[in-house]
Amino acid sequence: MAIEVRIPTILRSHTGGAKVVEGTGDTLADLLADLDSRHAGLKARLVTDAGALHRFVNVYVNDEDVRFLGALDAKINDGDSVTILPAVAGGAFGFAAAAAIAQHGVAAAAAR
Amino acid sequence: MLSIDRSIVEAIVAHARRDHPDEACGVVAGPAGSDTPARHIPMDNAARSMTFYEFDSMEQLRVWREMDDRDEEPVVIYHSHTATEAYPSRTDISFAGEPGAHYLLVSTRDPDSEEIRSFRIVDGVVTEEPVRIVEAGVDPHAVQSYMFGQSPATVDYECSGR
Numbered sequence: 658m659a660i661e662v663r664i665p666t667i668l669r670s671h672t673g674g675a676k677v678v679e680g681t682g683d684t685l686a687d688l689l690a691d692l693d694s695r696h697a698g699l700k701a702r703l704v705t706d707a708g709a710l711h712r713f714v715n716v717y718v719n720d721e722d723v724r725f726l727g728a729l730d731a732k733i734n735d736g737d738s739v740t741i742l743p744a745v746a747g748g749a750f751g752f753a754a755a756a757a758i759a760q761h762g763v764a765a766a767a768a769r
Numbered sequence: 770m771l772s773i774d775r776s777i778v779e780a781i782v783a784h785a786r787r788d789h790p791d792e793a794c795g796v797v798a799g800p801a802g803s804d805t806p807a808r809h810i811p812m813d814n815a816a817r818s819m820t821f822y823e824f825d826s827m828e829q830l831r832v833w834r835e836m837d838d839r840d841e842e843p844v845v846i847y848h849s850h851t852a853t854e855a856y857p858s859r860t861d862i863s864f865a866g867e868p869g870a871h872y873l874l875v876s877t878r879d880p881d882s883e884e885i886r887s888f889r890i891v892d893g894v895v896t897e898e899p900v901r902i903v904e905a906g907v908d909p910h911a912v913q914s915y916m917f918g919q920s921p922a923t924v925d926y927e928c929s930g931r
Contacts, residue, residue: 667866678859713864715826741864742833745812748792748821749850749858 660688660733663740665714671699685716688739703741705730713714715742770902771871771887773797773845782883784811784843785849785875792849793875794821798836799844806844808869814848821860822848847873855884857895865890871898903921 660672660678661683663727664672672678682688684703693700703711710716715721717740733739777797784794794814797806810832815825822881836842846867850858855874865872868891876884889896 664868667868713866715829717830719825722829722830724826740830742829742832744826744864745794745825745846745866746816746821746823746864747827747848747858747861748816748818749853750818750820750860 659712660690660735661738662692663738665741665743667743668699668702668741669701671696681735682733684729685718685731685733685739688733689729711745713746715744716740717742770875770899770901771806771845772804772903773873774905775902776905777806777809778902779887780809780811781847781873783876784876785851785883787851788813788814788821788849789818789877790805794822794824794846794848795871796832796843796908797845797847798839800842801842802838804876808841813917831925843867843870845873846870847875849875849877851876852878854878855886857888857890862893862895868892873900905920 659681659694662678662680664676669675673696673714680688680691680695683689687728689703691699701758703714703716710723718726718731718733723729726732772892781795784795787793787832788928792814793811795811798808798810799805802808813828813834814822815819815828848861850856853876855876857872857874861872861874868889872888872890874886874888878884885900887898887900887925889898
């Protein structure tokens, strides 16, 4: 069995247009590494250079936001369904301030 | 060009006014490939901020799945700026992740009138487009084009040429 991964429009350039791809891995990090071996560049769109999940995407395992499951360390089992969506956010605020809030949010999620 | 029903625009403006001075946000779904906004879905601003908006990730999953089940897509993604002009900020551009969507901005900084503008945001490039407000239930050939290129006080009402 494999893990089904739903790809948003904006990332389908990495999957040859495919809306759903399959991969394997025990954690989200493993799964993304596996996907990247066949869909080059996908991982870089989801994971920052610092090795954290990118702020501009939401990743879900089944019905849970992975930010509440350990982010890249989130455990994944065969038969799970992973959904990637572009985070929808913005506003009049300057980017630096927004990034600071984002960092705060990630820290808050990690502390939970 | 964004063509959108007047009743939907009015519902978006009402949402923006209701949440003012916080930013309001939401989606208008439409049949996939139709480029026609049909179903207004106001979303919670999880940031509850006057200068930032963010969809709640769980609400977004629910709404995006529902659109998928109904063979819809997010035709319009809207939010309000409550003290500044209706133009995408650097934050808006950084986050814009739906290349097929019309990014609609409503400014509620003026209590008596709204500024409504629409943009495509693809690969960090912002392109403004005209907004055509369609009157449902009236002769479709009587439609006017509204160019929201300036503040509402100086809007040009251009005929669509039909």
